Amino acid sequence: MATPVVVSDVAKSFTMHLRDGIKLPVVAGVSFSIRSGECAVLGGPSGAGKSSILKMLYGNYAVDAGQIIVQHEDGLIDLATASPRTVLAVRRLTIGYVSQFLRTVPRVSALDVVAEPLVERGADREVARNKARALLAQLNLPEKLWMLPPATFSGGEQQRVNIARGFITEHPILLLDEPTASLDARNRDVVIALIAAKKATGVALLGIFHDHDVREAVADRVIDVTAFAAGKIAA
Amino acid sequence: MTDEPLLRVSALSKFYGSRVGCENVTFGLWPGEVLAVVGESGSGKTTLLNCLSTRLLPSSGAASYRMRDGQFRELYRMSEAERRFLMRTDWGFVHQNPADGLRMTVSAGANVGERLMAVGDRHYGKIRATAVDWLSRVEIDEDRIDDEPRAFSGGMRQRLQIARNLVTGPRLVFMDEPTGGLDVSVQARLLDLLRGLVTDLGLAAVVVTHDLAVARLLSQRMMVMKDGRVVESGLTDRVLDDPRAPYTQLLVSSILQV
Ligand SMILES: Nc1ncnc2c1ncn2[C@@H]1O[C@H](COP(=O)(O)OP(=O)(O)O)[C@@H](O)[C@H]1O
Ligand SMILES: Nc1ncnc2c1ncn2[C@@H]1O[C@H](COP(=O)(O)OP(=O)(O)O)[C@@H](O)[C@H]1O
Ligand SMILES: [Mg+2]
Ligand SMILES: [Mg+2]
Numbered sequence: 001m002a003t004p005v006v007v008s009d010v011a012k013s014f015t016m017h018l019r020d021g022i023k024l025p026v027v028a029g030v031s032f033s034i035r036s037g038e039c040a041v042l043g044g045p046s047g048a049g050k051s052s053i054l055k056m057l058y059g060n061y062a063v064d065a066g067q068i069i070v071q072h073e074d075g076l077i078d079l080a081t082a083s084p085r086t087v088l089a090v091r092r093l094t095i096g097y098v099s100q101f102l103r104t105v106p107r108v109s110a111l112d113v114v115a116e117p118l119v120e121r122g123a124d125r126e127v128a129r130n131k132a133r134a135l136l137a138q139l140n141l142p143e144k145l146w147m148l149p150p151a152t153f154s155g156g157e158q159q160r161v162n163i164a165r166g167f168i169t170e171h172p173i174l175l176l177d178e179p180t181a182s183l184d185a186r187n188r189d190v191v192i193a194l195i196a197a198k199k200a201t202g203v204a205l206l207g208i209f210h211d212h213d214v215r216e217a218v219a220d221r222v223i224d225v226t227a228f229a230a231g232k233i234a235a
Numbered sequence: 236m237t238d239e240p241l242l243r244v245s246a247l248s249k250f251y252g253s254r255v256g257c258e259n260v261t262f263g264l265w266p267g268e269v270l271a272v273v274g275e276s277g278s279g280k281t282t283l284l285n286c287l288s289t290r291l292l293p294s295s296g297a298a299s300y301r302m303r304d305g306q307f308r309e310l311y312r313m314s315e316a317e318r319r320f321l322m323r324t325d326w327g328f329v330h331q332n333p334a335d336g337l338r339m340t341v342s343a344g345a346n347v348g349e350r351l352m353a354v355g356d357r358h359y360g361k362i363r364a365t366a367v368d369w370l371s372r373v374e375i376d377e378d379r380i381d382d383e384p385r386a387f388s389g390g391m392r393q394r395l396q397i398a399r400n401l402v403t404g405p406r407l408v409f410m411d412e413p414t415g416g417l418d419v420s421v422q423a424r425l426l427d428l429l430r431g432l433v434t435d436l437g438l439a440a441v442v443v444t445h446d447l448a449v450a451r452l453l454s455q456r457m458m459v460m461k462d463g464r465v466v467e468s469g470l471t472d473r474v475l476d477d478p479r480a481p482y483t484q485l486l487v488s489s490i491l492q493v
Binding site: 014015016017055059060061084085087088105106108 | 265424427430455456469470473476477480485488
């Protein structure tokens with residue numbers, strides 16, 4: 001089975017220059033891989049570094065050391081050292097990401113927020129909007145909201161927009177940061193079904209799920225992030 | 236996406252006497268890419284932008300531009316006439332103050348039409364139709380076409396300046412604080428418009444701004460400047476969410492949320 005993500009010996013710390021340059025070690029020696037068609041889950045208490053790992057995989061956080069090898073188009077690239085342009089290409093074609101919170105853009109409707117990643121990959125705008133409608137309907141977002149910018153939506157409504165945006169494309173790798181945190185049971189079940197469908201088409205998923213039932217339903221394997229805890233003594 | 240950049244800048248410096256304008260700036264810009272240049276007042280953003288757009292000659296360094304025929308040309312070795320031609324056809328320059336980029340005493344339609352005539356368009360009906368089309372793309376009603384920009388609000392003037400710059404189908408646009416002098420609500424509308432136009436037209440742009448929210452919305456990459464030098468650069472969301480340089484951390488921590 002294909003292994004499109006291989007993470008080896010990755011380390012991450014933050015140096016806080018505004019606070020006398022103290023160094024906050026987060027994780028070190030992070031090593032795991034993800035296969036196509038499985039959903040691996042990052043486990044560990046709050047603050048363990050789960051989101052930081054996802055963000056490094058998306059190129060949103062810099063990587064201090066180690067490699068993040070990703071299968072991109074016909075080759076392998078190392079996200080830890082990739083140029084900004086390469087990271088952008090990886091995001092467009094290879095790695096999708098459902099962030100913990102939706103970042104809203106003024107004046108863009110929920111429908112277009114969801115359709116945008118497909119349009120960026122060259123899809124016809126109307127085709128993309130139709131697919132967006134189907135996903136928003138599946139996630140039970142009231143139709144009267146579709147043409148409105150999500151800035152004023154509730155947390156759960158914004159999160160459903162964010163999920164639809166992440167699931168609309170056929171990226172071979174998908175990262176999920178607590179996608180079900182503010183959803184009711186009915187919509188949690190929708191997300192579980194969406195994840196199962198992605199697995200069935202061979203997508204490699206890596207997620208963070210606090211909800212026990214959701215985790216039970218989707219996880220093929222749990223990666224314990226506390227095993228990668230970096231020394232708590234400032235280097 | 237082409238593998239060759241549109242603009243290649245290497246070790247560009249500009250000194251005003253002994254004072255540093257910008258120093259040792261190196262980067263490449265690819266088609267369709269928006270690069271934000273951020274930093275506080277006096278950090279050298281405008282100096283850099285003016286050097287890139289050849290409105291100012293650098294003290295040292297080089298910049299080359301890929302012409303429509305695919306050949307790279309050294310910007311600072313071109314003749315004045317060649318540079319002016321590039322400015323009129325392939326580039327746009329959006330000033331912070333619309334009065335610097337518009338002709339305030341001719342009509343809105345003429346402000347847009349003039350640029351078309353400068354690239355050789357002579358058919359009056361066609362020019363007017365294109366002007367109307369561009370005014371509507373920047374959300375200016377057709378019935379304002381004969382009004383002078385003097386009669387427009389700040390936001391409308393800025394939208395007109397954008398139409399005047401984009402009507403010739405440039406491949407590269409320079410913008411200096413495009414939302415700078417505007418009210419917050421007007422800024423949001425202009426930003427949304429710019430974002431849509433840049434994406435639809437596949438424009439490459441260098442946008443100077445001191446506003447990190449503008450950089451977040453418009454750009455994919457950014458450079459942070461301080462005292463004329465680039466202190467950090469990279470993917471816009473990476474620089475804003477995981478700032479590494481002390482100065483970038485200070486900038487990011489100084490704002491509420493971007
Ligand atoms: N951008 C950042 N700057 C500074 N510290 C950060 C940043 N992002 C995360 N951290 C710190 O890194 C640690 C791990 O955070 P995070 O990855 O969000 O953990 P989790 O998702 O497991 O709760 C926390 O101590 C957090 O405060
Ligand atoms: N024409 C000029 N003559 C002398 N010094 C100048 C001139 N223009 C700018 N400077 C100086 O160059 C530095 C950078 O200025 P500028 O490029 O305007 O910065 P920014 O656009 O970031 O505010 C400042 O110290 C400024 O005082
Ligand atoms: Mg987290
Ligand atoms: Mg300036």
